[in-house]
Amino acid sequence: MTTAPRLAARALTKSYGPATALDRLDLEIGAGDVYCLLGANGAGKTTTINLFLNFVAPTSGQALVCGIDVTKDPLGSKRHIAYIPETVMLYRQLTALENLDYFAGLATGEQFPRDQLVQFLVEAGLRADQADQRVGGFSKGMRQKVGIAIAIAKRADVLLLDEPTSGLDPKASNEFSELIGQIRQRGAAILMATHDLFRAKESGTRVGIMKHGALVAQMDTAEIGHADLERLYLAHMKD
């Protein structure tokens, strides 16, 4: 298990009839990596994440989480994953703490003591006094923080993030990136689909550019400046 990459795609392909949503994707993401998938809408970013979650079945190829084929052991593979969608959805009638308790409890089968649940929420950037507020009135940024708290409680090896910062104001977006950095340092592998080139450069360790279902370019963010990344991205989007 230690040798297997946290996330791996092997010639992963998804077709809907004649349309190919994802075309022979090969990808490996190890512990401590933050891999940012860039690309226009419909380029295949969300399809990739859905395939790792086994929400859709691949047409061919394999999606592996910690070496587990997600179609063969859907429940086993999900034990390693924390998923944060574009907007984390919560139960309006419950407080932040109750939501965290519910999701974390279902994810781990553990009953966390109240202090620890508050601690997770604080680590995720919420104030302790917000723990007992019902989430009905929470902003998107606050919801995302509850989502992060769930991921922290789950001690997930893999984070799958689907445009988690779209619609966040710059400050909230910045806070979110910092949280991602902290989780990375705990050794998680992170796959994030995003439109935000700036965030990708700031918080990503690698970026991949997708187009029409294919990965057309990959690079380490350390090796490329922000302006170069933008130029490269636009060049790929041209034709």
Added chain:
Amino acid sequence: MIRRIAVKEMTEMFRDGRFRWASALLLGLMLVALATGATNSRALAREHDAAQETMRGFWVNQGAKNPHSAAHYGLWVFKPKMPLSFVDYGVDNYTGVTTWLEAHKQNEFTRRPAMDQASVARFGEWTAAAVLQLLVPLLIVMLAFPAFAGERETGTLRQLVALGVPMRTLMMGKAIGLASALAAVLVPATILGVGTLALGANFGRGTDDVLRFAAMIGAYLLYFTVVLVIALAVSARSTGVRIALLTLLAFWTVNSLVAPRAVADLARRAYPTPSSFAFLAGVQRDTERGLDGHNPADARRKAVEEQALREYRTISLDALPVNFDAIAMQASEEYANTVFDKHFGDLYDQYRAQNTLTQWSGLVSPLLAVRSLSMGLAGTDIEQHRDFAVQAELYRRGLIKWTNNYFRDNTRTGEWDWKAPPELWARYQSFVYDAPGMSQTLRHQGAALSVLAIWLMVALGLLWSTPAPRVA
């Protein structure tokens, strides 16, 4: 995991204002239904008991009288109110609760409150049974329709699946959570019902009534489980909450409004019963011409005459040591009884066939099955009515035979002016209805029980076979 899901469902439910209002309303309606049911039942039971006692008094105190006149004087008997009738009035209001026992005739039942009402009132009887059969399923539908469809629409279902929560665990948890929330409404209602039953004055056959009440609770629980499981299965298979709600409301409407009326019409067409007029005409025709049409009344009288002469070894009726008029009356009574047995038997057999058809129609609407069980267990169904009618008729036959025999043995033919002593009438025992036990009642509910069992299995199968939700 299941427990955690159930607790979360309950927490959400109790915090939801709609649930609190709906359940308070339901509990209130239940309270009103039980209170009016108990008050009415008790008042009617008192009235019936008092009336029957008065009628017995009239019979006993009718003074010196010719026995045949006494038989014509007759008496009224009343079907006693069953202890559980406060929950379910059943068909009592349509069949009537009292009949006049007299010489020569098996009378129909009268005092049918339904005759005094517009047909619209058939919908409006506010009994606990109506609340349990119609409103509780509506509450279940209202609570359960978003169970899966709502979470799918908001996206929380997607997150749960991403956490690795198995679909069936989620189903079990939701079913238990919703059932527990419902129990918060139904348990107080049941306690109220038990209290009402215990306070009831007419608590005749102790253990059997307790058994019937327990069986009734069981039948309704089975019904609610079926509705809950169907609601969850529909919610799990619907793409959105609107579809789930519409589907379930359609189910509720068919179950509680459309199917019962349609099936009632169907049963009447499949097994028609004669009009009151045609029925009486048929009885009269067979009494006069004989059941086979070739045995007219005067021929039968001739045969009775010959048999009496043979028996007493005389050649003329005047020489008989007994009253031949009484012999002839009893003979015609007995012939008429065979005619009644045939006609009333046929009539009740038609009702039974209608009921069996209705119970099986529960395959379309489980309400029909539980309604049948509920009435049967409450002792207000047509079978118990028939049982009462048969016992009353047997009492009538015994009574008339007793008057005829007394007339026969104490007079000679033609002594119509003779009067029996006034103390005679008290010597015939008063009528006491012996209600059937629960096992006898359940014999006629086989179809209803099968139907509910089939529904439960189908609903569970539907729920269990729900595919993992399409979330992408």
